[in-house]
Amino acid sequence: MRVVEAWRVALDALRTNRLRSGLTMLGVVIGVAAVVVLVAIGTGAKREVEQQVEGLGSNLLIVVPGRLEFNSAPSVSRLSLSDVDAVSRVVGDPSRVAVTVTSGETVRAGTRSTFTTVQGVLETTPQVFVRDVGRGSYLTASDVDTARRVAVLGATVARALFGDRDPVGQQVSVAGVRFRVIGVFAPLGQSLGVDRDDEVHIPVTTAHRLFGTNRIDGIAVKAPDRERIEALGERIVAELSERHPDTEFSAVTQEQILGVLGDILGVLTGVLAAIAGISLLVGGVGVSNIMLVSVRERTREIGLRKAVGARPRDISVQFLLEAVLLTTIGGVTGMALGVGAALLVGELSPVPAAITWWSLALAFGVSAAVGIIFGVVPAQRAGRLDPVVALRTE
Amino acid sequence: MTVEAADVTRTYELDGVSVPALRGVSLVIEPGDYVAIVGPSGSGKSTLMHLLGGLDRPSGGRLVIGGRDVSTLSAPEMARLRNETIGFVFQAFHLLPRTSAVDNVALPLVYRGVGARQRRAKAVEVLERVGLGHRLQHRPNQLSGGEQQRVAIARALVTDPAVLLADEPTGNLDTVTGAAVLALLEELNTSSGVAVVLVTHDRDVAARARRQIVMRDGLIVPPPPGQAIPAPRRPSEDES
Numbered sequence: 001m002r003v004v005e006a007w008r009v010a011l012d013a014l015r016t017n018r019l020r021s022g023l024t025m026l027g028v029v030i031g032v033a034a035v036v037v038l039v040a041i042g043t044g045a046k047r048e049v050e051q052q053v054e055g056l057g058s059n060l061l062i063v064v065p066g067r068l069e070f071n072s073a074p075s076v077s078r079l080s081l082s083d084v085d086a087v088s089r090v091v092g093d094p095s096r097v098a099v100t101v102t103s104g105e106t107v108r109a110g111t112r113s114t115f116t117t118v119q120g121v122l123e124t125t126p127q128v129f130v131r132d133v134g135r136g137s138y139l140t141a142s143d144v145d146t147a148r149r150v151a152v153l154g155a156t157v158a159r160a161l162f163g164d165r166d167p168v169g170q171q172v173s174v175a176g177v178r179f180r181v182i183g184v185f186a187p188l189g190q191s192l193g194v195d196r197d198d199e200v201h202i203p204v205t206t207a208h209r210l211f212g213t214n215r216i217d218g219i220a221v222k223a224p225d226r227e228r229i230e231a232l233g234e235r236i237v238a239e240l241s242e243r244h245p246d247t248e249f250s251a252v253t254q255e256q257i258l259g260v261l262g263d264i265l266g267v268l269t270g271v272l273a274a275i276a277g278i279s280l281l282v283g284g285v286g287v288s289n290i291m292l293v294s295v296r297e298r299t300r301e302i303g304l305r306k307a308v309g310a311r312p313r314d315i316s317v318q319f320l321l322e323a324v325l326l327t328t329i330g331g332v333t334g335m336a337l338g339v340g341a342a343l344l345v346g347e348l349s350p351v352p353a354a355i356t357w358w359s360l361a362l363a364f365g366v367s368a369a370v371g372i373i374f375g376v377v378p379a380q381r382a383g384r385l386d387p388v389v390a391l392r393t394e
Numbered sequence: 395m396t397v398e399a400a401d402v403t404r405t406y407e408l409d410g411v412s413v414p415a416l417r418g419v420s421l422v423i424e425p426g427d428y429v430a431i432v433g434p435s436g437s438g439k440s441t442l443m444h445l446l447g448g449l450d451r452p453s454g455g456r457l458v459i460g461g462r463d464v465s466t467l468s469a470p471e472m473a474r475l476r477n478e479t480i481g482f483v484f485q486a487f488h489l490l491p492r493t494s495a496v497d498n499v500a501l502p503l504v505y506r507g508v509g510a511r512q513r514r515a516k517a518v519e520v521l522e523r524v525g526l527g528h529r530l531q532h533r534p535n536q537l538s539g540g541e542q543q544r545v546a547i548a549r550a551l552v553t554d555p556a557v558l559l560a561d562e563p564t565g566n567l568d569t570v571t572g573a574a575v576l577a578l579l580e581e582l583n584t585s586s587g588v589a590v591v592l593v594t595h596d597r598d599v600a601a602r603a604r605r606q607i608v609m610r611d612g613l614i615v616p617p618p619p620g621q622a623i624p625a626p627r628r629p630s631e632d633e634s
Contacts, residue, residue, distance in 0.1 A: 005504050016492055304488040307449060308502035308549065309477025311470040387449045391488065 006314075010321040013294070014329075021326060024290040028330030028370065029337060031280030032363045036338025038276045039359040041345060042269025044352035049261050053254050057130045059226055061233050063087065063219040063240070063251045078247050079216050081204070083240060084122075087219055090239050091232065098128035098220045099204055103211050105175045107200055109161035116157050117199045118174055120207020120216075128222045136168035136183030139203055143182075147205035151179040155187040155197040174200065175210055190350055221251075229253055277366075283330070284370035291323050291378035295385075302382055303390025316383035323375025324368060331367025335360055395460040395479060395556035397423040397446050397589075402455035404441050415441040417612040418455065423557060427589040428580070430600035433609035440561060442609065443593045447480045447559045448472050460556065477505055481550025481588070483579075485562035487542045489534040489549075495521060496530045499548045506553065520548040524578060540571030547578060557589045558582070564599060576602060 014021040065077045081099075088094040101120040106113055123139045125131060133152065143150050151172060158167045158181075167181045179202065188196040208214050221236065223229040233251030240249045295302070302315055339355055346353035404416040416438045423429060423446065431439045444450040448459055451472075457464045460479050467475065476482075489498045499517040508516070521527055524544045534542055543563060550558055560579065564572030576599060583590045592603055600606050608615040 005510075012492075300488065301490060304490070305501070305505070306473065307447070307476060307482045307488075309473050309505040309553075311473040311505070313470065314473075314505060388444045391449075391484065 006317055006321050007325075009318055010325050013298075013318075013322050014325060017294075020290060024286055024326055025330035025333065027283030027286040028280065028327045028367055029283075029334040031276065031283040032331045032334025032367050033338035033341060034276035034279050035273055035363050035366070036335055036355070036359055037341045037345065037353070038272035039269060039362075040338070040342035040353040040355045041351055042265060042272055043356055043359070044346065044354035046262060046265040046269070047354050048352045049265065050258055053257050053261070055130060056254065057128060057222060058254075059223040059229055060128070060254050061221040061223055061229060061236070061251050062253075062257070063221065063233075063236055063249060064217075065247055065249055077215050077217050078244050079219065079240075080214050081216065083243060084216065084219060086239055086243060087221065087236055090235050091221055093224075095124050095127055096222045096224070098122055098125045098222075099216045100218055100220075101204055101207050101211065101213065101216045103207070105200075105210075107157060107161065107172055107174050109167070109170060109172045112161050114157055114160040116154070118207070118210075119199060119201050120204035120211070121201050122204055125201065128220050132186040133183045134186035135166065136181070138183055139201065144203040144205055147203055147209060149177060149179045149206055150182045150203070152183040152185060152201040153181055154185050154199040156195050157198060157200055158184045174202065177210055280366060280370060284327070284374040287323055287326055287371060288374035288378060290326075291319060291375055292381070294322070295319060295378050295382040299385065299390045299393040302385050303387045303393070306385070306387035307391065312383035315385070316379040319379035319382045320372065320375045323379065324371035327367045327371030327374075328364070331364050334367070335363055338363070395425060396458075397460070397557060398456075398458045399442075399445065399452075400456040400458075402442075402445060402452040402457055404438075404445060404450070405453045414612055416445070416452070419609075419612075419614055420455075421607060421614065423589055423591060425556065425589055426583070426587045427591070428583050428604040429590070429607060430592045430594060430603035430605075431607045431609060432594055432597065432600040433615075434595060437609040438612040439593050439595075439609045441612075443559050443561055443591065446557070446591060447482060448476045449482075473505070477502055477553060479556050481553065481555035481558045483543070483546050483550050483558065483560040483563045485565040487534070487539075487546045487566070489542055489545055491534055494531045494533055495526060495537065495545045495548075498534070498545055499552050501549060502553045516552055517548070520552045521545070523551070524548045538571070539567050540574060543567060543571075543575050544578065547575070547582075551582065551588070555588060557591060559591050559593075561593045562595070563592065564594070564596070572599075 065079065084097060084099050088097045091097055099122050103118050104115060105118045106115050107118070121139065123141045123144050126133065126138050134155070136152070138152055139150065142148075151174065153161070153167055161167065161172060162170065167184055170181050172179050172181055185197065190196065202210070204216065221232070223232050230253070233253065237249045237251050241247075305315060342353040342355055345351060399422075400420050402416055402419045403414065406413045406415055419438075419442060431442060433439045441450070445452055445457055446459075448464060451457075451464055459475060462475065464472065490501070496514060496517045499521055500513040503513040503516060518527070518530060521530060524547055526541060526544050526548065529537060529541060534545070537545065558579070563579070564575055567575060579590050579592070580602070582588055592599065594600050606617070608617070
């Protein structure tokens with residue numbers, strides 16, 4: 001039998017049982033759509049995190065106590081400002097070193113208040129990280145040295161406390177202490193549902209008094225160039241280890257952070273895709289089931305075709321093509337649905353969705369494979385039917 | 395081409411019990427023959443017809459169709475043999491529903507690898523020959539019983555077979571249309587020389603054949619005086 005003929009016969013058979021074909025396809029449609037959507041979300045999240053980490057600035061080295069690993073608990077920091085001075089000496093340029101000490105605090109202005117992240121920082125922060133001040137100015141070295149009670153607000157905090165008014169020059173209270181607003185950051189927007197404008201920067205010295213501590217949470221260093229970044233990291237860790245023999249330190253680059261986050265998101269995407277894959281598998285079982293019903297229903301037709309000269313292979317191919325047609329039509333529909341749903345998710349929720357060509361190709365390939373795998377048994381059964389028995393079937 | 399059965403048996407296994415359907419049948423279908431196989435139901439006549447048409451294989455004995463011993467043939471070879479030498483007509487017509495008369499008739503040519511245009515031309519030609527040139531695009535449910543059986547006969551003829559096997563071809567038809575279908579088979583037998591084997595339990599239908607083979611309990615009943623069943627010949631003497 002010619003291939004074109006076989007396709008035509010298979011298509012006719014599906015058309016004859018429209019409702020049943022449609023319902024059988026639905027299983028595959030849902031499975032493929034789920035794979036496409038979930039892979040798109042996973043990929044989108046990964047891309048967003050990568051952009052965000054890269055957006056911190058180039059050649060960045062983050063120094064933290066403990067190890068940056070998948071499964072290590074965060075260590076309590078023993079770093080102090082004298083350690084920062086030591087790191088600055090290693091780097092050779094204090095303006096390339098930034099620090100942070102963070103606490104969640106309530107910030108008030110008049111009758112309005114908001115709970116936000118308050119970070120104690122050095123005046124070097126805008127040079128080390130990419131962070132632009134939209135209005136007013138940033139902290140100065142003398143603000144840090146004299147522990148002035150001045151603050152730079154994130155755009156969200158500014159809007160929450162002052163609405164459309166200009167906050168620069170106004171008073172706010174952080175944890176009950178009065179601060180003068182000297183600047184407002186340019187908005188960064190949201191990423192992965194986290195508002196990056198929901199923070200307040202104050203001098204690290206002021207923060208130490210306010211939070212009642214002299215520790216700092218972490219140090220960030222902007223390396224002069226990419227080539228020597230690893231060596232610089234090692235020197236910083238060696239210096240800090242000498243100062244704190246009982247504590248372990250890590251200096252990680254953006255690439256390393258990206259690697260760890262990539263691992264986490266990769267596992268997450270894999271798990272999501274596997275769950276979606278299960279629904280595709282269930283769809284495949286449905287195809288198998290319906291094909292068996294179809295073979296039984298058309299036993300007489302199979303007998304007749306055999307009587308007039310169809311070989312067992314001709315019959316098997318006919319039913320196999322029918323199964324493959326079911327799943328590939330379902331697969332293409334599912335892809336369209338999945339792409340639509342992914343775009344909708346990207347539009348309506350903070351979760352970004354990135355549609356990749358490989359996920360579409362994979363979904364299509366898998367659905368065709370499902371048709372073959374789950375079509376083989378019914379097709380073989382049809383091919384092996386005894387024509388005499390088949391013709392006698394009512 | 396001849397079909398030759400020599401001491402053919404066929405036994406079915408049903409739940410571990412052997413049920414003999416044919417218990418040693420010998421006969422020869424000659425080119426241009428017109429034979430009726432008669433007998434009560436359960437006598438083995440349908441089993442014999444399936445064997446003669448290459449749809450089934452004997453459990454014992456020798457069955458040679460067109461010079462080829464079916465015991466040596468694989469399933470695909472049997473399929474090809476059926477396609478090239480045998481035409482089947484069934485009591486229940488066995489037409490594909492939702493498929494036009496012309497496509498039903500062309501079906502055997504699909505499995506011969508004939509192109510669509512040629513298939514259609516040949517199918518139209520055969521349908522005209524059975525008097526259905528005006529019903530080409532009709533579907534089985536739009537045709538009368540007699541017309542459906544004519545379509546089935548056209549389908550059996552489209553491959554120019556040597557033998558036409560008809561299993562109760564008038565069983566689902568009224569007397570008048572049944573007679574017309576028989577007349578058509580007889581006309582094809584005389585005009586184109588296709589051998590016709592009719593399986594029937596209707597004595598009147600059987601009486602129209604050139605010779606009758608009467609079956610009972612899986613065996614051929616010796617013929618009444620004046621009628622003889624030709625003895626089996628050796629395959630070397632076959633015409634094909």
